[in-house]
Amino acid sequence: MNKLTTPNNIEIIETIYKHSKDSLLREPFFEVVENEVKHLSTLCQLTPLQTVLFANAIILGYDSSKIQSIITHLGFESYKILSYKDEFKVLFEREFLRGERSRGEINPNHYKVSEYVIQKISNNQPFEIKEKEEMGFFDKLKEFNEVIEEVSNDSLPLELLLDKIDLLRSEFNNVSIFQEINISKFSNFDLFFFLKTLWDAIEAGDNDYNTNVHETTKTFYKSTNDQYRNIRFILNGNSKLIAYNYVALSKHNFRNIVYAGLSDAVEKLVHKYEGVQLGKMEDPNEELIQHKKLAQKELFYNPEEAVEVFKLQEIVMEKSFQKLQKNFEKKGLKPAVSVLFYGDPGTGKTETAYQIAKATGRNIMKVDISSTRSMWYGESQKLMKKIFTDYEAIRKEEKKCPILLFNEADAIIGKRREAGSSSLSETENAIQNILLEELENFHGILFATTNLQENLDAAFERRFLFKIQLKKPESLAASLIWQSKIPSLSEKEAQKLAEVFRFSGGEMDNIARKILMDELLFAQKPEFTKIWSYCESEHWDKNKELQKIGF
Template sequence: METKVQFNVLESIENMYKFSEDSQLRPALFETLGDDLKHLSRYLQVNEMQALLFANAFIVSFEHSRMSNVFSHFGFPDYKMVFYLQDIEVLFKKKLLLKERHFDAQRMDYLIDRKISHAITKNLNPDLIKTELTDLSQVLEEFDKYSEMYDNESITKPELDRYLFSLTDEYPNIEFFKKLDQWSLPPYEKFFLLDTIWDAISCGDNNYNTMVQKTLDDYFPSRTASISVINRLVEGNSNLIKYNLIDVLKNNYRNRIKARLSKSLVNLLKETEKLEIDFFEEENKRLIQSKSIKKKELFYNEAEISAIETLKSTLVESKFKQLQKRLDKKAMPLGITILLHGKPGTGKTESVYQLAKESGRNIFKVDISQTKSMWFGESQKLVKKIFTEYQEFKETEKKCPILLFNEADAIIGKRKEAGSSNVSDTENAIQNILLEELENFNGILFATTNLVENLDAAFERRFLYKIHFEKPSSQVAAKIWKSKLPFLSEEEAFELASKFDFSGGEMENIARKILMDEVLNNISPCFDGVMNYCKNENWTNGSVSKIGF
């Protein structure tokens, strides 16, 4: 709240300026200015020498905003400033003086903050004067006030930019600002990042609280400039994305796009500033806990059993660690990469789940269709981000988790001719990134595909194991039928296996229909009912293939 003070501030400053001329700051000056010095030092919450320096800097700023000019007014040569550097620094720390953007330590270019100037000319208490800020939260609260002042046109854009530029010098004790300098963000990105951090602190969480366009509109006087920056953010052409500082939640309407702090920035703030900000994992559907996977008995053909047993052995934690050490010792790639290929419904994905269940490894599952982003050029970035997120997930796990690329046909198929279409070029770019990531991969990766004949040759050497899943043989199919429908006799199960060339997935569909009939329609399960469903399982009448005919 603005309140009047009991003495005339501007008059005291003027007296101090007049009597200081050519005084060389002799003791007699301080005797002459006794009451004025006492009042102003209390008003500014500084000592008398600092009050005298400020008073002269205030008047000099109307012509030349340099501390060297203040000392010329005292009748001193420039070098005399050296003896008063500690007092001058206090004025900068208290924000009574602001450093010019291109600050020269010899001339000491400065500005008088507009709010201080307003308080002095109106003879009001200076609300901006405060004790030295010691942590990031306090500085961000101050930043928020500067943002409001800019919004209310109390300060200009150059003044706001100067404030953003000065943070590292003003607060050398805050490690985060040193990192901020290293990223070389332009002022509008600094503004956006600080605003996003403050949103997370003030809201108490990090759940996409920052409206991107509104924040940029707060900085830019022109909506066109805001839209241009939004486009760069969405396309990944921003330092905020390049340095993984924020996550952007996209929307079909760009004025509804939201942002939050990235997990790596949240971790950095915790490490450097002891700032605790919750990071919502958004109930990530990609993460599958091994304990949540239901145990299932799977039946394999003879050729597949050997390969699956090898994988089981590889995923035993003690053997996995031993294998990684040996690979590292021989300077070989540490990643274990497995391609499971075969027709739909042959148990590829379920095999990964059961291997994860048995080995106690959680799964980071990727839906490849999500890499086909609606934003042009985003798909490549999403693929790269998948591997970054997997590594972050891996660091939080006791056991190395499994990265599962389910139904990966779309990204490991043969490459299209370059330049044939934008879609083809995007798919080729995705494959190049995937090949690069696989080359340096450190973890466990499973990829499943139905179209191995279409596999690009460049991927063949990237997969350590390649396991082909056939439809079950008659003997294996009979076991599957018996496990799914226990009421069947051995002979009935073998008859179904001999007559119908079904995958395990198709057999499960029929078993589910039998169960639904029993629950919903009170129809007792029987062999004839199963036979009828088998005859109608495929899309076309002629598609049922009878083995042996």
């Protein structure tokens, strides 16, 4: 190690990383990096072995973020992770690393390096590692929810969730709120469902029926028969949670999915003992898609699309949008944001609108375009005008300005037909004239999606403030989508599919559904050759020559 007045921690970490490759952690390696390891070990208060593992975790964390990658880099087979489980456990307990774990046991998947540690090391500063504080009530609930998410994503086995429930049952026995409720009479599923409902309310800051009954039950029960039997048990009011008035079900449902919240009695106990004020919002407007009920999805975009989408999302965030509206009005401009998403089918136009709504906390008034094309002449124009009248009334009622979504709007923003050619043409032209007029006076947020951008009527171009094209994913984005939809794919396999098959996200969904059906119905693991054959069959053009499988 070079003799420097102030050793550069990053260079030290790089040196340890480079020399540790394929070293198998043998004695000659430790002799070569003795000074570097000693410095970093003293700084972090770790053993030399823990220091080497941590240094590699920092470098490799920018690439794969997998514990196995560290073991492989050192030259070992993946199973050797078992030999170093205790060392990694210390790194997690001391919060040098954070990631997927349950009761201290490391799940050999993804990890991340503590932001505190990165900041100190990047700034070449020494740091103190504080002893881990005793977890409070809410911290325990949060950790429990993280375990639920891991089990739901099949990252952890259900047995670890059951262990966690048993642990919390004993730990919560002395908590006042649970003493009044008497959780000892709860089955494992009852306690699981109740704690999930409690955390969902606390996390959301309200008791507005945040817990999806179907998804929560399916996380706990892997058998389809058990899932639906217990879902019916809850919905029919036979569960102890319902019978003892601990959990309440929403009177409304979204897409036939029922949601649960805490009962008024439990809500009062949470306020009494934990000082948290939860309240139910007024019944949501049934004409709107509620943003809380939208499933959160990770979407992958091509680079130029990502810039546009994230910029739009920032614009319609509440604080930004209110500021824009005020400034627009001051300058005599229309206080509205109107956006056209255009591109091939299956490229994520509608889902992008949904995810922006979810991220910004805005509900959606979705318009079925076919409903505006009445068979009775003159009725369609009235329906179009009513859409905007209804939206304006809802906008004034809602706390946040909702999004008006014209989905698959090709029929009403396409090029106008020649006047007098037919009564249908006259009706469609009349609808477009009303739409143009309403857009001119529109206040709020409007999203529209279309597959036929080349057919867009010129009169609509200036009505849309933003026009964002979503294309089929390029190689990098496509590779990430493949891996997100079929996790068993290696990076190399995902890249191969991305290069050969120019699919939209929707087409990839089709493949993923077929693979899932094979797994669920026939217990078949998704072999790459099978995935490839499904990709080939997805093409309409059977005569199109495809690159042969292989690397």
